[in-house]
Amino acid sequence: MPHENYLKNNNIWQVNAKKGDSWMWKQLLKVRDKCLVLCGGIENLKQLINSCCVNSKVQISGLYSSLSPSTTHVAWHDTVWENLCYPKHSFILWLTVNDKLQTQDRLLKHGIIQASVCKLCDGTSESRNHLFFECKLSNFVWNGIMEWLKFKWRSCDWSALLNWYSFRLRGKCIKQKIKSMALAAVVYNIWRERNNRMFKLKNRAPDVLIKNIKMDILVAFLNGSPSAEDREWILSLC
Ligand SMILES: [Zn+2]
Known part of the structure; x- marks a missing residue:
């Protein structure tokens, strides 16, 4: 049939x-x-x-x-797949790491669109590295989340950031896991914001975006049955 x-x-x-x-x-x-x-x-x-x-x-x-994804084990594998992330966050992060997101510079290269303009800052052409996190809006959001989590990391250079995540963030303690979760949550939300602006003409202010990302991280963290000490730590940030 x-x-x-x-x-x-x-x-x-x-x-x-x-x-x-x-x-x-x-x-x-x-x-x-x-x-x-x-x-x-x-x-x-x-x-x-x-x-x-x-x-x-x-x-x-x-x-x-x-x-x-488990058939190839590369340096960033753990960052993307083996943490407290939501599956949809891991998936978008995985596409981003592989530079597979359909960003405008790719579509322009294939002749699908005529111009590439970042929807977040109306400035530079939209590439993976611009969106994460050279763009002034995503830069603000990324640093806002890093500051909230009291991490010293501030670089917004995608390859430096990924290198740091892959080779220096190897611990299994909860604060390390939160760092991985933060990257996936920010990348996912920035990409979602870009899509909303592009296809639904809906804008969230950077502060609202930061608030939504904090909420995503908090909910996933608390659903992971943290110890009383870890729970107290994350709640102390709110
Ligand atoms: Zn931009």
């Missing part, structure tokens, strides 16, 4: 398996659900699929290795 018959008026992202559906169809939906969990949502998965397209065709090998 062709898949259109299963989909009827539903789209592939929302349809659920029903009694009587074929084994193959149920397997396809299971794979879809696993990918959605791994990527942290439909939009993230769609973006990953887009990033694996060459000449409008999905490169299955690229998609497979993208969805199997």
Whole structure:
């Protein structure tokens, strides 16, 4: 039976398996659900699929290795995957580290758009390194979060920052984990803000953005059942 018959008026992202559906169809939906969990949502998965397209065709090998991050262990692996992060934060951080986000400079290079202008500062052209964190808005947000967490780190140079995260932030103590979580939370929220400004014409002020990121970090931290001492430490920052 062709898949259109299963989909009827539903789209592939929302349809659920029903009694009587074929084994193959149920397997396809299971794979879809696993990918959605791994990527942290439909939009993230769609973006990953887009990033694996060459000449409008999905490169299955690229998609497979993208969805199997543990097959390659690189220096930043722990920063991205083995911390207290939300899956959607880890996923966007992973795309960022790999420079796979569909930033405007990439789209411009492929002739998809005519100009590249950062939506956060209306200034320089939008590249991964500009967004994280050369841009004056993201720079302000990153330093605001670092200051809140009482970390001395202030550099906004992406490669220096990632190098520091990969080689110097190796401890397993809770404060080290929070540093990794902070990077993922800031990158995710900056990217979300950029998308909201670009596609929904909605702006959050930098202070509000900082507040939202603090809340993300706090909630994830408290949900991780911290010790009484760690709990007291994080609450003392509020
Ligand atoms: Zn900017």
